[in-house]
Every structure is written in C-alpha cells, then in structure tokens.
Amino acid sequence: MINATILVIDDDDDILLSARLFLKSHFSQVTTCRSPKEINVLLSRNEVDIILLDMNYQKGASDGREGLYWLEHILSVDREYVVILMTAYGNVELAVRAIKKGATDFILKPWENEKLFATLSAAWKLRQSTRKASRLEKIRSSLQSDLANRAGAIIGSSPALLGVQRTLGKVAPTDANVLILGENGTGKQVFAHELHQLSNRRNQVFMHVDLGALNENLFESELFGYAKGAFTDARDDKPGRFELAEGGTIFLDEIGNLSLPLQAKLLTVLQNRTVTRLGESRERKIDVRLIAATNMPLDEMVAKGTFRQDLLFRINTVELLLPPLRQRGDDVLELAAHFANAFSTRYHKDCRTIDPQAARLIQQYAWPGNIRELQHVIERAVIMADDDRISEHDLQLRQTHFPAAAAASDMQLEEMERLMVSNALNKHKGNISKAAGELGLTRAALYRRIEKFGL
Numbered sequence: 001m002i003n004a005t006i007l008v009i010d011d012d013d014d015i016l017l018s019a020r021l022f023l024k025s026h027f028s029q030v031t032t033c034r035s036p037k038e039i040n041v042l043l044s045r046n047e048v049d050i051i052l053l054d055m056n057y058q059k060g061a062s063d064g065r066e067g068l069y070w071l072e073h074i075l076s077v078d079r080e081y082v083v084i085l086m087t088a089y090g091n092v093e094l095a096v097r098a099i100k101k102g103a104t105d106f107i108l109k110p111w112e113n114e115k116l117f118a119t120l121s122a123a124w125k126l127r128q129s130t131r132k133a134s135r136l137e138k139i140r141s142s143l144q145s146d147l148a149n150r151a152g153a154i155i156g157s158s159p160a161l162l163g164v165q166r167t168l169g170k171v172a173p174t175d176a177n178v179l180i181l182g183e184n185g186t187g188k189q190v191f192a193h194e195l196h197q198l199s200n201r202r203n204q205v206f207m208h209v210d211l212g213a214l215n216e217n218l219f220e221s222e223l224f225g226y227a228k229g230a231f232t233d234a235r236d237d238k239p240g241r242f243e244l245a246e247g248g249t250i251f252l253d254e255i256g257n258l259s260l261p262l263q264a265k266l267l268t269v270l271q272n273r274t275v276t277r278l279g280e281s282r283e284r285k286i287d288v289r290l291i292a293a294t295n296m297p298l299d300e301m302v303a304k305g306t307f308r309q310d311l312l313f314r315i316n317t318v319e320l321l322l323p324p325l326r327q328r329g330d331d332v333l334e335l336a337a338h339f340a341n342a343f344s345t346r347y348h349k350d351c352r353t354i355d356p357q358a359a360r361l362i363q364q365y366a367w368p369g370n371i372r373e374l375q376h377v378i379e380r381a382v383i384m385a386d387d388d389r390i391s392e393h394d395l396q397l398r399q400t401h402f403p404a405a406a407a408a409s410d411m412q413l414e415e416m417e418r419l420m421v422s423n424a425l426n427k428h429k430g431n432i433s434k435a436a437g438e439l440g441l442t443r444a445a446l447y448r449r450i451e452k453f454g455l
C-alpha cells in the first residue's frame with residue numbers, strides 16, 4: 001500500500017467507481033469528484049499527491065480544451081502538483097500538448113489496471129523526489145539568507161581589525177585562495193563566511209569542512225566522494241564535499257592538522273582542479289573557491305617538515321592574520337556589550353549594562369581564548385547577574401590570566417627597589433657598608449643590586 005492521496009476527476013460515474021475500487025487497494029486515500037470546478041475546495045482541504053484528470057466534461061466535447069484549462073489552473077496553484085491526464089484512444093496529440101504544458105503523464109481510456117498502477121506509482125516516485133528537492137532548495141535558500149543577514153556582523157573598530165577588513169574587502173571579489181591565520185576563537189570562521197558573502201559566489205554554497213574532525217579513513221570519502229561498492233558500506237554513489245561546493249566556496253578549517261599523506265592528496269586536487277571519487281577512475285572538474293584556516297604556525301611547520309611548502313604556496317595567495325583580542329583595544333568592550341545584549345534577549349533578562357569595574361577587568365584580562373572565551377564569560381555573567389548590570393563578581397575571571405597586570409606590578413617593585421638602593425647610596429655618599437646597613441642587606445647583596453641596576 002502506497003501512502004499517497006489520489007484525486008480522480010471525471011464526469012463519468014462508472015469511471016469514478018472503477019477507479020476508486022481498483023486504486024483503494026493500492027493507495028492509502030482515493031478521492032473522486034465529478035466536476036473540476038470543485039478542484040479549489042478539494043486542494044485546499046486535502047494534501048493531494050496525484051491528480052488523475054479527465055480531458056472533457058461538457059456533453060459532446062472531445063477537443064480536450066477543458067482538460068488543458070484545468071491543468072493550467074492546477075499548476076498555477078502549485079507547480080509541484082503531479083497531474084496525469086486521461087484521454088481517449090486516438091487523442092495522443094492532445095496528450096503531448098498537455099505534457100508540454102506541465103502534465104506529468106497521460107493514460108488512455110479505457111485503461112488496463114496494471115498500466116494505471118504502473119503510471120501512478122512512477123508519478124508518486126517523481127512527486128517524492130521533486131518534494132525532496134524543493135525542501136532542500138528551501139533549506140538552502142533559508143541558510144543563505146541567514147548568512148546574508150549575518151554579513152556585517154563583524155564587530156569592532158580597532159585599527160588592527162580595520163586593517164584586516166580592508167584586505168578582506170580587496171580580496172573577497174576575486175577568486176584568490178585565502179589563508180586565514182589566528183589564535184583560537186579570533187573569528188576565523190566568521191571571516192571565512194564574510195569573504196564568501198562579499199564574493200560573487202554569495203548565492204552559491206558555502207561548504208565548511210573541519211579537517212581536524214576527519215580521520216585518515218574518512219578524509220577521501222568525505223572530500224572526494226565514492227562510487228557504489230567502493231567499500232563495504234558504500235551502498236550508493238555519493239558526491240564528496242568538493243563536488244557539493246560546485247560553483248561556491250569550500251572552507252577547509254584546521255588545515256594545519258592534516259597529516260603529510262593527506263596533504264599530498266589535497267594538493268593533487270588543488271593543482272588539477274579535479275576530483276576522482278573513490279572506486280572510480282573518471283576525473284570530475286571542480287569550480288570552487290578555496291579558503292583555508294588554521295591556528296598553527298604553518299611557516300614553522302614547513303621549516304620542520306611537517307607541512308608541505310608546495311601546499312602552503314597553493315593555499316596562501318592572500319593571508320589574513322586575525323589579531324588576538326588583547327591587541328584589539330576597545331573592541332573587547334564593544335564585543336562584550338554586543339554579547340550582553342544578545343544573551344539578555346536569549347535568557348529573557350535585561351542585563352545589558354556592564355559596570356565600570358567589570359569593564360576595567362574585561363580590558364585588563366588577557367583573553368587567551370579570544371572572542372569565544374569572551375562570549376562564554378558574558379553568557380555566564382548574564383545568567384548569574386542578580387540585577388540588570390554585569391558586575392566584576394559575575395565575570396568570574398581567572399587571576400592567572402591577567403599577565404598585563406602582573407607585569408605592571410613587577411615593574412613597579414623593581415623600580416622601587418632601584419630607587420631605594422640609589423637613595424641609600426646618595427645619602428651615605430657611596431659608603432657601601434653604611435648603605436647596606438640601612439637597607440638591611442649584606443655588602444655582597446648590595447653589590448649585586450648595584451650591578452643589576454647599573455648604579
């Protein structure tokens with residue numbers, strides 16, 4: 001039994017009866033009606049999968065004009081309806097015209113039941129695949145518009161960030177390969193999206209591949225695809241990510257994590273601009289723009305022999321070096337305010353203000369995890385805050401990550417020591433024993449300090 005609804009429209013009661021009797025043992029729901037004028041009501045009330053439509057309704061009519069009219073009407077409601085026309089023998093030319101107008105198929109009356117079933121089940125398969133394709137298209141275009149809305153979401157106006165954005169603006173509309181470098185959480189993925197959005201490929205696919213998550217076995221089948229039977233689990237042909245990104249952009253994240261053998265395989269694809277699916281010998285041309293990213297020092301890796309120089313040259317036509325958050329000046333406060341706003345909305349709170357002490361801490365902290373860490377800290381602070389402002393206490397920052405502050409107090413201590421030693425020497429006119437006595441030091445310890453401070 002096929003789980004589908006068939007609507008049969010014919011003015012001949014005998015035809016409707018025999019269609020219903022036969023079809024209801026094969027399809028889950030069969031609806032019949034005598035006049036096409038009821039189509040609108042029927043289609044708005046039920047989800048109909050296939051419509052079996054007669055061509056003539058008025059007495060004596062045989063030119064099929066009515067059928068063509070109703071066919072066009074149905075397809076104007078929704079192009080995805082599957083309409084099968086019923087036509088008398090000898091009117092095949094009319095059926096051909098109907099197919100040109102968008103009918104899926106036709107069947108001659110009187111029909112053989114087996115033929116009718118075969119036609120309807122083929123139409124059902126077609127209906128399923130067009131619906132699947134249109135669902136995928138809807139998903140694709142909604143993802144695309146999500147991304148488009150995110151364009152311009154790069155927050156910050158520090159000179160360090162503006163420099164990167166200038167390069168981004170220049171390189172985006174070209175098809176040049178771009179390598180994005182930066183510490184964890186500096187926004188490499190955000191910039192890769194932005195590059196795609198500002199490129200001529202913005203209406204095509206943006207394919208993100210996390211190379212760090214692909215082991216040696218999966219690498220080839222995921223990236224290059226495979227043919228049915230290429231390995232035990234390959235039950236169907238499957239295109240790889242490169243093919244799926246056709247016409248668009250492929251973003252190879254964590255490229256520094258690739259082993260040398262996989263680097264060689266990737267290089268071949270980038271050089272030839274073709275992929276070969278596993279288990280096939282045919283080469284398929286690919287047209288994709290490449291963006292790669294890593295937080296690893298590729299130059300050093302090349303020097304050590306753990307990253308291929310030829311692959312580096314292939315991927316780094318232009319490099320974007322994203323600054324760490326601690327070098328982005330007041331961007332940190334701008335970003336914190338942005339996250340406080342976003343998380344207040346998410347958690348139905350109104351915690352959009354950051355108090356001055358908290359702001360000072362945010363500026364002093366080193367943010368080793370960059371923007372991602374800031375995002376988590378502000379999320380937690382919004383959740384924990386008792387009133388409508390984020391306080392120092394809500395941030396719960398780890399003391400160990402205040403290197404800037406620690407360095408400053410070290411300097412003060414040394415400076416103070418130098419000052420005390422120099423004052424004591426002046427007071428006692430260079431007399432080491434007296435100066436050492438006043439400072440509570442041995443003569444040797446004082447000599448060491450005189451040398452250290454160059455006094």
Ligand SMILES: Nc1ncnc2c1ncn2[C@@H]1O[C@H](COP(=O)(O)OP(=O)(O)OP(=O)(O)O)[C@@H](O)[C@H]1O
Binds near residue numbers: 189
């Ligand atoms: N300029 C920005 N404005 C707003 N949010 C940002 C910005 N840059 C990054 N983010 C946010 O910070 C988080 C980390 O960014 P992203 O994942 O792009 O970093 P990454 O460098 O790719 O990190 P990793 O190296 O760990 O993969 C994300 O949630 C992202 O939305």
